[in-house]
Amino acid sequence: MPLPFTPSRPLTLGVELELQIVDRRTLNLTRGASDLLAALGKREHRGEIKPELTESMIEIATDIATSTGDLTRDLAEIHSVLLPAARALNLGLAGGGAHPFQKWRERRITDAPRYRRVSELYGYLAKQFTVFGQHVHVGCPDGDAAVRLTQALGRFVPHLIALSASSPFLQGADTAFDSARLNAVNAFPLSGTMPPLPGWKEFEAYFETMKSYGIVESMKDFYWDIRPKPEFGTVEVRVCDTPLEPSWAVALAGYVQALTAWLLEEERPFDALGLARVYAYNRFQACRFGLHATLIDPESRSAFDLQADLLATLERVAPYAEKLGASAQLARLADAARARRNDAARIRDEFESWGTFADVMRWQCASWSEDANTLARG
Amino acid sequence: MNEFALPARWLLAGPLIAVGVLVVTALLGGEAFSRWLRLPRIVGYAATGIALGAIGIVPPALRDELRLAIDFCMGAVLFELGARIDLGWLRRAPWLAALALGESALAGVTLYWVLSALVDLPPGFAAVGAALGVSTSPAVALRVAQDVRAQGQVTERMLMLSATSTAVTVVALAMLLPMLGPAQAPLAVSATWAGAISVALALALAAGLAVLALLVFQAIGKRREAQITAAFGAIALAAGLAAAAELSIPLVLFAFGIGVRTIDRRHRLMPLDFERAGQLVTVLLFALVGASLELGTLAAFGFASVAFILALAVAKGSAVIVFARATRQPLQKAALLALTLQPMSGITVVLAQDAARAIPALGTTVVPVVLAAVIAFELLGPLCTQAGLRLAGEAEPLAA
Numbered sequence: 001m002p003l004p005f006t007p008s009r010p011l012t013l014g015v016e017l018e019l020q021i022v023d024r025r026t027l028n029l030t031r032g033a034s035d036l037l038a039a040l041g042k043r044e045h046r047g048e049i050k051p052e053l054t055e056s057m058i059e060i061a062t063d064i065a066t067s068t069g070d071l072t073r074d075l076a077e078i079h080s081v082l083l084p085a086a087r088a089l090n091l092g093l094a095g096g097g098a099h100p101f102q103k104w105r106e107r108r109i110t111d112a113p114r115y116r117r118v119s120e121l122y123g124y125l126a127k128q129f130t131v132f133g134q135h136v137h138v139g140c141p142d143g144d145a146a147v148r149l150t151q152a153l154g155r156f157v158p159h160l161i162a163l164s165a166s167s168p169f170l171q172g173a174d175t176a177f178d179s180a181r182l183n184a185v186n187a188f189p190l191s192g193t194m195p196p197l198p199g200w201k202e203f204e205a206y207f208e209t210m211k212s213y214g215i216v217e218s219m220k221d222f223y224w225d226i227r228p229k230p231e232f233g234t235v236e237v238r239v240c241d242t243p244l245e246p247s248w249a250v251a252l253a254g255y256v257q258a259l260t261a262w263l264l265e266e267e268r269p270f271d272a273l274g275l276a277r278v279y280a281y282n283r284f285q286a287c288r289f290g291l292h293a294t295l296i297d298p299e300s301r302s303a304f305d306l307q308a309d310l311l312a313t314l315e316r317v318a319p320y321a322e323k324l325g326a327s328a329q330l331a332r333l334a335d336a337a338r339a340r341r342n343d344a345a346r347i348r349d350e351f352e353s354w355g356t357f358a359d360v361m362r363w364q365c366a367s368w369s370e371d372a373n374t375l376a377r378g
Numbered sequence: 379m380n381e382f383a384l385p386a387r388w389l390l391a392g393p394l395i396a397v398g399v400l401v402v403t404a405l406l407g408g409e410a411f412s413r414w415l416r417l418p419r420i421v422g423y424a425a426t427g428i429a430l431g432a433i434g435i436v437p438p439a440l441r442d443e444l445r446l447a448i449d450f451c452m453g454a455v456l457f458e459l460g461a462r463i464d465l466g467w468l469r470r471a472p473w474l475a476a477l478a479l480g481e482s483a484l485a486g487v488t489l490y491w492v493l494s495a496l497v498d499l500p501p502g503f504a505a506v507g508a509a510l511g512v513s514t515s516p517a518v519a520l521r522v523a524q525d526v527r528a529q530g531q532v533t534e535r536m537l538m539l540s541a542t543s544t545a546v547t548v549v550a551l552a553m554l555l556p557m558l559g560p561a562q563a564p565l566a567v568s569a570t571w572a573g574a575i576s577v578a579l580a581l582a583l584a585a586g587l588a589v590l591a592l593l594v595f596q597a598i599g600k601r602r603e604a605q606i607t608a609a610f611g612a613i614a615l616a617a618g619l620a621a622a623a624e625l626s627i628p629l630v631l632f633a634f635g636i637g638v639r640t641i642d643r644r645h646r647l648m649p650l651d652f653e654r655a656g657q658l659v660t661v662l663l664f665a666l667v668g669a670s671l672e673l674g675t676l677a678a679f680g681f682a683s684v685a686f687i688l689a690l691a692v693a694k695g696s697a698v699i700v701f702a703r704a705t706r707q708p709l710q711k712a713a714l715l716a717l718t719l720q721p722m723s724g725i726t727v728v729l730a731q732d733a734a735r736a737i738p739a740l741g742t743t744v745v746p747v748v749l750a751a752v753i754a755f756e757l758l759g760p761l762c763t764q765a766g767l768r769l770a771g772e773a774e775p776l777a778a
Binding site for chain 1: 467471473474531534599600645651706708711771
């Protein structure tokens, strides 16, 4: 088999979060990842702390978790190591999908062969890609289920975008978007969605074809919103902005897990072609208007309110969430949906009251570390 | 004045002509050094200044008038560094505070030993020389870091250690000089107390100015350019008041910078990186100080100066390396940090000249040793700093 799918325990979870590394004085992004990793040395902890494309980003990843409770425990432990190290180096760590006033040309590409290659190939796009996302992995029993889930979850991408959106400001200006981060992803030639395929065998054939063209080398070269990850046996949801608080990242993962449980169990038929037709439009609506977005239903050919659809879906998957122990997380998401208040709205409010982007970033750093410390206290 | 001097009558007509010629020539010199030799611009400023000084562009009669400009520029550099320093970092990272203390102490003690035991100077004079040597040049640290757009731990620690070591130098001199000099105590107390009192008065003045400046910044609002303009006004005022009160100008300005940042709990102050304005200040400072050096001092360059330079390098280097583990810094980075800490510069020259003015005996003993070392450091120091930042991977990559 050219691309074997390693089965994993269904509904297991893993979360990756890209964090901003800022100078505590200027609150601008700074070159800090390699110093931070050197300071951490070989300290033992759950999960992973890794470099990312540019030196102002650091990625944290949980171990394989069976519940949101496990995710919380892992994130708490990672932060119990990471935050003191950052403090000792006078660096700030923050959530948020994009830095509000950094200039992309000032970014430094991380010194590693893969990143240098990406930078050479994509030119300025690589530095522009200093944006910060949350990836959620969810375990799948087999390749066919992974292909089906990758497409079925597409229907709910606008929910996840609207709930996580935290990048309203870019390069010193209000973008009018709730998530401007995803626009940075769109520029890459292999972004977008997986083509509508019936099963794993067809996916392998597609991958082989793309490889034979020389367009891709590995699954890492697909920048899709949702992609199968055969070596982990998971489907990876990549549309979320890194939220302002780690506990919100756990809540979003809880929603992905409950959705997956529902979709795997009830195997509803869905119109892959219709979904593909409206996908980009609905995704744009969610990025632009967040919890105020209006989406298009390809079947009924009518517009509907994202907020109402999200609340109805949260209710629909509530029994699954309860079984998985994620009810409290989903209730928190529902509260935010009802108030139509995501992180982008909170960031705009802070800017309104402070008046400078630097002050907003100081608040973002404080929000991240306070919430992380709360996780640790349980 | 020698026969080859530039038209001296013109220059004597006003210090502005000399300043103008110095600034433009030094700037061109800096560009030439940067473009063709790939050396830090600051080396070009200093070299041009020294060269123009050597051909007599600054007639001795003008030196006192140019002092005003030098005081202002030095004040601006010290204020900028002070306002950049985050004292909270020393609190959050006690090992860094220990390194700062250890580095200054080791440098001071080693230099004192070299000057008293090897060069055979009287204890008071050796102490002045040691105090002068402790400071890592704030102007070089700030400007080279900005010039190569350095970011990272070596850069941040270099700036922090430059600030802490300069604080030690400035305070130590403010204490020592009144003790050594003819008793001119401002409040007619014993000379021993005079130093402490003058330091306390300088700090009080700085604190008062910091409170005042924050009120001004609040009134201006968060507009960076306006805040920088206001800061330059405040720097002139602070330097003027310090001079009028016969307090140490560097101490007042440095404490003013630190104070304004430290008491700004509500973040009314924008990051005051002078950058463009800072370039003018640096060109002026290095060109003027370079031109004011009397090359006669180079004659003092000999065993004493070499011993001074080596002692300083060994002391600063070993302190940083000994503390590497505790400060969570890989050994290689620690060695590069030690390299960046080498420069002495214009501010040391000014302080040394002040010391010589206050106590003429210093001017014939320890000051020439220090000044000769500074000339070497002015030209080589920025190279060390730039190399350290580049090798640490913290400078902006050169365009391919």
